[in-house]
Amino acid sequence: MEKLDGKTLDLTKENINTLKRLFPEVVIEGKVDFEKLKSVLGEEVDDRKEKYEFTWHGKAQSLKLAQTPSTGTLRPDIESSKNWDSTENLYIEGDNLEVLKLLQKSYFGKVKMIYIDPPYNTGHDFVYEDDFRDNIKNYKEITEQTNKSNAETSGRYHTDWLNMMYPRLKIARNLLRKDGLIFISIDENEIQNLRKVCDELFGEENYVQEISWKNKYGAGAKTKGFIGVHEYILCYSKEPITNIEAPLNGEQTAEYEKNKDEKYSTRGGYVTQPLMTNSLDDRENLQYSIEYNGETIIPRKQWVWEKSRLLEAISNDEVVFNKKKDGKYSVRAKKYLINEDGSIRKGKPLSLLNGPFTQAGTKEVEEIFGDSNIFSFPKPTELIKYLLSFTVNEFEDKDGIYLDFFSGSATTAHAVMRLNSEDGGNRKFIMVQLPEMIDETSSAFKASYKNICEIGTERIRRAGDKIVEESGKTNLDIGFKVFKLDSSNLKTWDPDTENLEQNLFNLQDNIKDERSKEDLLYEILLKVGIPLTAPIEEVKLNDQVIYNVGFGGVLLCLENEIDLDTVQAMIKLKPEDFETKVIFKETGFLNDSVKTNAIQTLKKNGITDVRSV
Numbered sequence: 001m002e003k004l005d006g007k008t009l010d011l012t013k014e015n016i017n018t019l020k021r022l023f024p025e026v027v028i029e030g031k032v033d034f035e036k037l038k039s040v041l042g043e044e045v046d047d048r049k050e051k052y053e054f055t056w057h058g059k060a061q062s063l064k065l066a067q068t069p070s071t072g073t074l075r076p077d078i079e080s081s082k083n084w085d086s087t088e089n090l091y092i093e094g095d096n097l098e099v100l101k102l103l104q105k106s107y108f109g110k111v112k113m114i115y116i117d118p119p120y121n122t123g124h125d126f127v128y129e130d131d132f133r134d135n136i137k138n139y140k141e142i143t144e145q146t147n148k149s150n151a152e153t154s155g156r157y158h159t160d161w162l163n164m165m166y167p168r169l170k171i172a173r174n175l176l177r178k179d180g181l182i183f184i185s186i187d188e189n190e191i192q193n194l195r196k197v198c199d200e201l202f203g204e205e206n207y208v209q210e211i212s213w214k215n216k217y218g219a220g221a222k223t224k225g226f227i228g229v230h231e232y233i234l235c236y237s238k239e240p241i242t243n244i245e246a247p248l249n250g251e252q253t254a255e256y257e258k259n260k261d262e263k264y265s266t267r268g269g270y271v272t273q274p275l276m277t278n279s280l281d282d283r284e285n286l287q288y289s290i291e292y293n294g295e296t297i298i299p300r301k302q303w304v305w306e307k308s309r310l311l312e313a314i315s316n317d318e319v320v321f322n323k324k325k326d327g328k329y330s331v332r333a334k335k336y337l338i339n340e341d342g343s344i345r346k347g348k349p350l351s352l353l354n355g356p357f358t359q360a361g362t363k364e365v366e367e368i369f370g371d372s373n374i375f376s377f378p379k380p381t382e383l384i385k386y387l388l389s390f391t392v393n394e395f396e397d398k399d400g401i402y403l404d405f406f407s408g409s410a411t412t413a414h415a416v417m418r419l420n421s422e423d424g425g426n427r428k429f430i431m432v433q434l435p436e437m438i439d440e441t442s443s444a445f446k447a448s449y450k451n452i453c454e455i456g457t458e459r460i461r462r463a464g465d466k467i468v469e470e471s472g473k474t475n476l477d478i479g480f481k482v483f484k485l486d487s488s489n490l491k492t493w494d495p496d497t498e499n500l501e502q503n504l505f506n507l508q509d510n511i512k513d514e515r516s517k518e519d520l521l522y523e524i525l526l527k528v529g530i531p532l533t534a535p536i537e538e539v540k541l542n543d544q545v546i547y548n549v550g551f552g553g554v555l556l557c558l559e560n561e562i563d564l565d566t567v568q569a570m571i572k573l574k575p576e577d578f579e580t581k582v583i584f585k586e587t588g589f590l591n592d593s594v595k596t597n598a599i600q601t602l603k604k605n606g607i608t609d610v611r612s613v
């Protein structure tokens, strides 16, 4: 019986396995032969002393930190959750580096889109400091005592910020699907560093756009004279993409506003696009004249559409004619916001986003909490909804998992629920947030919120109810399962144990006393790579519980007096058409002979993947 240990997916091991798949000859007994690797790569090895690279103090250490498996786990908190039994959304309380590590196996390549809004490093925001030796202990210390920010006394600490961001972005990338995208909000303090880091971690070929987002009217005065009215949203893809589209209403607001004619109110407003081109590719079917108001119109070079298509569009009132001062016409096609079937029209997004303004986000928080000071500078849900709607390579997808691991007031969760209610989608969210303590003098504290997670979860609760109430759609998933970062339930990895002899004795029962069966269940799911929202059926047998996860994919019994009846009951749950994994508590068997017998019986019934904790 293979024993599960307290660590999560070992990323270094995974990397070596990937290398081995590509070049089996360079991995010998689990170790990489670099000389051989060099010879396999031939001329392409760069061993010049000076080369193009972006580096800073602590970079190598951050890389190592990213590769070190977590010794923590995620403990379920049913009481803080909403609709625990039915929801597929997650709210995870914890430091996002540890959480991302813990999610590696269950969510590898499964996330459709990541949006993050990390600290901008303005000097007034809190930049988390990792501890290379024991990050879980560090987490507990930090969340129990601090709400300190990265004080701006000796300039901005680019190094601290980079050391914080680098390992997180590195492992977040693993979670993205092949057609996945990541969007990162940032301002001018770190945009240039962020781009360099992302070029390295995602690959320059996967750079999609540095979107400038005009988020203020004109109140953002700057010390050196400019009035700052924009920030950035950096976008990278997991793999190179050929095409990207977004709802047309996410931008060009002014033109839409101007063209919201009554007659087409159900179609939103429209923008126009030129129908005469300045290029000439000698296609005769595009060079023709048309009659309009008794005049003959000929394009200087050629039309975009063939004649029949243009005439049809004119008769459908989808074309705008404008006579210019020189007597010539500009002819443009109307592009409506909403298609005839009611769906949102998409097109190529612009690199400049004109709104929505940050104020809109503050207003939303005020609507929910009755106080605009509950959370500073939340993003507008309209903005996130726009980003959630991006379509890559013409592949429309209204499902999938959307992750925000700097979730703050949980705007992303709110946006996911709103978009699902608007377009009938079935998107799921994963929010990750540090239980950062709230300043005792703030309005949020006075309203009895002690940390940001309490604000985030309360927002999702209220926003979800409001969406259901307003839309009348009762089948929306507005729930969330709460999990909290903590040390592993298994003693093996408890770094606090100093007494070795006692430690060895304790190992006979490897599970910490104060932890529940459910705690252990979810730790195991993470280790074997099952999503935290997989369906779990509790099968009761006498006083014992068998967990049937994913319709027979994994069967677990974490009881203390496991006998052969339990084993027989588990065999009955084995599905016909796929393999089952069975997991027991190592010390749970009545005695050793029951254990040996259990393994034999399972084997006879075709179950060979048997493990213990």
Ligand SMILES: C[S@@+](CC[C@H](N)C(=O)[O-])C[C@H]1O[C@@H](n2cnc3c(N)ncnc32)[C@H](O)[C@@H]1O
Residues within 6 Å of the ligand: 094, 095, 096, 097, 117, 118, 119, 126, 127, 128, 375, 377, 378, 379, 380, 405, 406, 407, 408, 409, 410, 411, 412, 432, 433, 434, 436, 452
């Ligand atoms: C700029 S805010 C995000 C605001 C969010 N987009 C919204 O609309 O409400 C960044 C958040 O990241 C959180 N944070 C900072 N370091 C973190 C860490 N190591 N793990 C998880 N969350 C962290 C902070 O507590 C803060 O709430």
